[in-house]
Amino acid sequence: MALQASKVQVGDTYTQKLTEDLSRTQIVQYAGASGDYNPLHSDEIFTTKVANYPTVFAHGMLTMGMTGRMVTDFVGDGRLTAYGVRFTRQVWPGDALTATAKVDAVREEDGQNLVDLSVTTVNQDGDVVVMGKATARVDP
Amino acid sequence: MAAEKFPIEAGHIMMFARAVGDPNPIYHDADAAADTEPGNVIAPPTFYQASAQYDPDYFLRPKIGEPWFGSGKEPTGVPPTRTGGDGGTGLHAEQRFEYFRHVNPGETLTLKARPGKTWERQGKRGGKLTFSENIVEYFDESGELVVRATGVGVRTEKVVESD
Numbered sequence: 479m480a481l482q483a484s485k486v487q488v489g490d491t492y493t494q495k496l497t498e499d500l501s502r503t504q505i506v507q508y509a510g511a512s513g514d515y516n517p518l519h520s521d522e523i524f525t526t527k528v529a530n531y532p533t534v535f536a537h538g539m540l541t542m543g544m545t546g547r548m549v550t551d552f553v554g555d556g557r558l559t560a561y562g563v564r565f566t567r568q569v570w571p572g573d574a575l576t577a578t579a580k581v582d583a584v585r586e587e588d589g590q591n592l593v594d595l596s597v598t599t600v601n602q603d604g605d606v607v608v609m610g611k612a613t614a615r616v617d618p
Numbered sequence: 619m620a621a622e623k624f625p626i627e628a629g630h631i632m633m634f635a636r637a638v639g640d641p642n643p644i645y646h647d648a649d650a651a652a653d654t655e656p657g658n659v660i661a662p663p664t665f666y667q668a669s670a671q672y673d674p675d676y677f678l679r680p681k682i683g684e685p686w687f688g689s690g691k692e693p694t695g696v697p698p699t700r701t702g703g704d705g706g707t708g709l710h711a712e713q714r715f716e717y718f719r720h721v722n723p724g725e726t727l728t729l730k731a732r733p734g735k736t737w738e739r740q741g742k743r744g745g746k747l748t749f750s751e752n753i754v755e756y757f758d759e760s761g762e763l764v765v766r767a768t769g770v771g772v773r774t775e776k777v778v779e780s781d
Binding site: 479480496497504507508510511512513514515516517521523524527528537538539540542543544546547549550551554555556558559560561562563564565610 | 630633634636637638639640642644654655656660662663664667668670671673676678679680687688689692693709710711712713714715716717720768
């Protein structure tokens with residue numbers, strides 16, 4: 479299940495498509511589950527007339543959460559010790575997102591095998607929407 | 619700005635995992651989760667942010683009987699109010715989690731929030747950008763640290779639009 483240190487090398491990558499066509503409904507679903515009801519994410523009238531954006535956009539934390547699936551699918555269930563991202567660009571309804579992890583280091587610390595990953599999610603134009611780092615415990 | 623207590627509930631984890639598009643059974647199927655290394659349902663990596671549900675003052679949730687800054691038939695014109703901490707009309711610039719152990723449905727975490735670093739940068743259009751960290755630590759019932767979440771908010775100085 480979990481990634482094995484002996485079978486992974488620096489520079490290896492793992493890529494996953496997160497969505498082909500991000501729906502407004504999924505953004506609403508995230509608002510409900512997370513409790514973040516900022517109207518910028520679901521209220522078209524507020525977002526276009528008051529906040530002057532072209533349309534609603536996804537919570538950064540939704541993109542981070544979707545990207546987290548790629549990371550945990552790669553390293554194994556419950557193996558993350560750290561996960562962090564910067565939000566670099568807005569994600570809009572209809573966007574197609576692809577997330578990639580790249581192995582930066584395979585190392586040992588306090589008798590544990592760890593991998594350090596760079597994490598990047600891009601939209602259909604190849605623009606980076608989130609980028610960050612993750613560290614996970616792996617098997618020998 | 620944080621909840622004091624965060625009850626970890628299996629149904630909430632299931633809904634959160636659905637919302638982030640993660641079909642992994644370890645987040646919704648107790649029987650399947652029993653055969654995994656953790657041995658029970660665990661939470662997806664960013665689930666801790668959903669503790670906002672338990673923050674009585676969370677300003678991004680409409681409060682019963684209070685004006686809301688989103689629209690009804692038309693925009694309400696109510697200004698967004700902020701109760702402190704980062705966020706508000708600012709943007710979420712960065713988020714980091716450090717994990718010390720899994721959470722188990724049925725336990726209740728206690729949250730302690732504190733401000734972290736603050737720094738400034740000159741924005742591209744002349745406005746000043748102010749970054750501020752907000753650190754929330756989640757402790758279990760025996761006082762052990764479970765997760766540390768560090769959010770970075772950025773606020774822009776009011777800039778006169780040039781176009």
